[in-house]
Amino acid sequence: MTGRQDQLRARLSAIDPMRPTAVPAPLPHGRADHILAKTMAIIESGPDIASDNRHPGRLRSILIACAAAGAVAAATVTAVILAGDDADSGPSAPSTLSLSLGSGDTMSSCIPFDVEFLRDMPVALAGTVTEISADAVTLDVDRWYAGGDADVVSLGLSPGQTSSALDGVDFQRGVRYLIASTNGVVNGCGFSGEATPELEAAYAEAFPT
Known part of the structure; x- marks a missing residue:
């Protein structure tokens, strides 16, 4: 594994929303949709996984980046939904x-x-x-x-x-x-x-x- 790949893995680990200490900040729905669309574009325009045997390291890095971006998008959408539910509940009427x-x-x-x-x-x-x-x-x-x-x-x-x-x-x-x-x-x-x-x-x- 090259030094560049090590740096990429370290950065992805630092922003991994599945870590117990990671708390994704709520984003507007439009921003979450943009992240998800960009992730799908990376996957669709990436190399042929079945035929590209010449650069396995590069392929692995691309797959890791795609997976991390998808996880961030999913976590962001969840955070936005939960934040919306809290806002809708509002304060209760005084007794x-x-x-x-x-x-x-x-x-x-x-x-x-x-x-x-x-x-x-x-x-x-x-x-x-x-x-x-x-x-x-x-x-x-x-x-x-x-x-x-x-x-x-x-x-x-x-x-x-x-x-x-x-x-x-x-x-x-x-x-x-x-x-x-x-x-x-x-x-x-x-x-x-x-x-x-x-x-x-x-x-x-x-x-x-």
Whole structure:
């Protein structure tokens, strides 16, 4: 084997896509088709394998080059297809939990705020208001204290309710709130409200991590 053939074999080995460490870079479909067409042209225009006995070394080099080029083309097409599948899947839609703000007469039945009562509430979260519509307040959740894992929480108004205010809590876009709920209804009476240091401390005590 000549020095030139050794160099050719070394180069082909370095770009061999079948090696465990080789990761073919994705190419556009047009580029992959061009590589495959060029490979077929080399094969069709090459010497007659059955009759060319005068230069076996050259014939062997041509066959090795053709095989390597075909492998690169196949690996490139596969990489492009896989990359396309990943792009098509896209990010999943955020999960949403719907709660009710309850009726406007909640204040008449309020119980005094106590961390022990807060601890018994099955749903508790912290989130920032991103949208306020005529019938709901939407929050992006940044922390779940208890009872859920949704990305978004929608606080819906009850039939006949005209305001999203909760026991004096006036929801505002961009403001962070702490929300506690029982049986799908947001608890007012100081158990839910703007995320002040005092209310955050009460939630941390009621729902220790």
